[in-house]
Amino acid sequence: MIRAIAILLAFQLGGTVLAKALSLPLPGPVIGMAGLFVALVLFSRLAEAIAPTAKGLLAHLSLLFVPAGVGVVGHLDKLGQDGLGLALAILGSTVLAIAAGVLAFVGVARLTGSADD
Amino acid sequence: MTDVVSIWTYLAADPLVWLTLTLVAYILGDMAFQASGRRPLVNPVLLAVAILAVILRLTGTPYATYFEGAQFVHFMLGPATVALAVPLHANLGRMKGAALPMVAALVAGSVTAMASAVAIGSLLGVKGPVLLSLAPKSVTAPVAIGVSEAIGGLPTLTAVLVILTGITGAIVATPLLNLLRIRDWRARGFAVGVAAHGIGTARAFQVNDTAGAFAGVGMGLNALLTALVAPLLAPWLVSLFG
Numbered sequence: 001m002i003r004a005i006a007i008l009l010a011f012q013l014g015g016t017v018l019a020k021a022l023s024l025p026l027p028g029p030v031i032g033m034a035g036l037f038v039a040l041v042l043f044s045r046l047a048e049a050i051a052p053t054a055k056g057l058l059a060h061l062s063l064l065f066v067p068a069g070v071g072v073v074g075h076l077d078k079l080g081q082d083g084l085g086l087a088l089a090i091l092g093s094t095v096l097a098i099a100a101g102v103l104a105f106v107g108v109a110r111l112t113g114s115a116d117d
Numbered sequence: 118m119t120d121v122v123s124i125w126t127y128l129a130a131d132p133l134v135w136l137t138l139t140l141v142a143y144i145l146g147d148m149a150f151q152a153s154g155r156r157p158l159v160n161p162v163l164l165a166v167a168i169l170a171v172i173l174r175l176t177g178t179p180y181a182t183y184f185e186g187a188q189f190v191h192f193m194l195g196p197a198t199v200a201l202a203v204p205l206h207a208n209l210g211r212m213k214g215a216a217l218p219m220v221a222a223l224v225a226g227s228v229t230a231m232a233s234a235v236a237i238g239s240l241l242g243v244k245g246p247v248l249l250s251l252a253p254k255s256v257t258a259p260v261a262i263g264v265s266e267a268i269g270g271l272p273t274l275t276a277v278l279v280i281l282t283g284i285t286g287a288i289v290a291t292p293l294l295n296l297l298r299i300r301d302w303r304a305r306g307f308a309v310g311v312a313a314h315g316i317g318t319a320r321a322f323q324v325n326d327t328a329g330a331f332a333g334v335g336m337g338l339n340a341l342l343t344a345l346v347a348p349l350l351a352p353w354l355v356s357l358f359g
């Protein structure tokens with residue numbers, strides 16, 4: 001487990017360094033994810049070493065958003081007089097974006113014959 | 118009574134209390150989620166946040182004190198994001214087969230998220246920097262905050278809108294996708310990752326591993342697309358609707 005955490009942190013660190021050095025528009029962990037993905041494709045044995053820890057972390061991904069969520073409560077007043085407009089914009093746009101995305105996916109999958117097996 | 122107060126005064130300054138309470142609040146939220154028959158409206162993140170917000174309010178604890186303990190949980194977001202490469206790799210074969218559908222869903226979901234948020238907000242009287250802050254709300258927080266700064270929005274407000282979008286997406290996804298009669302887990306997961314970043318991805322992993330893997334990819338790709346496109350698209354949208 002320690003080895004797996006070290007590997008994950010090393011890729012996060014590498015991603016963060018790369019993002020800063022090249023002023024990339026992505027956060028370090030997202031670049032780290034891309035880096036680890038490439039490493040997994042090249043060395044598939046790496047997957048065995050980190051899969052259990054990665055699965056454990058991702059099974060409780062929701063937990064990791066709790067501290068940020070608590071922070072939001074203190075800033076809800078920032079929504080101010082626009083609160084209702086912003087709330088409806090979020091609700092409406094999230095529903096529309098999920099619907100547009102999923103219909104585009106299914107539509108193109110049907111056209112290209114790449115339906116799931 | 119004074120003993121209790123003095124013990125609390127001592128403990129409240131200790132990060133251990135807030136770390137423990139964060140985990141306990143989440144476990145309570147998750148128990149309620151399981152007990153409800155895993156109904157999306159009983160969202161464990163939302164419940165845990167509500168429990169902790171009430172505790173902070175009742176004890177008069179500033180967020181900074183709370184975060185000294187909670188930061189250990191928050192920190193794990195980084196390695197967890199990196200760990201998304203593992204399900205991505207495990208689903209590599211299906212990813213290859215779904216390249217075109219993913220591109221289509223990415224563009225459709227990303228542009229719809231930005232354009233409809235700005236359009237609805239502006240119809241309801243939201244203006245200026247507040248309206249700009251809405252544009253990047255579907256992408257993962259660090260990218261959204263950077264985009265918000267770049268286009269003249271309010272980064273703190275954007276951070277709030279990002280979290281609210283994630284929770285909204287996690288709650289509406291299952292009923293919405295059932296209503297649309299979509300049974301393809303790849304499509305379901307990917308669309309939720311694009312529209313509702315990590316919180317949507319977390320929800321997708323609760324439902325189905327394939328959906329989770331595709332949600333992680335959707336989140337990552339939309340972070341990239343929004344970072345590149347929003348600085349051009351958002352001001353144009355705001356001038357169009359504003």
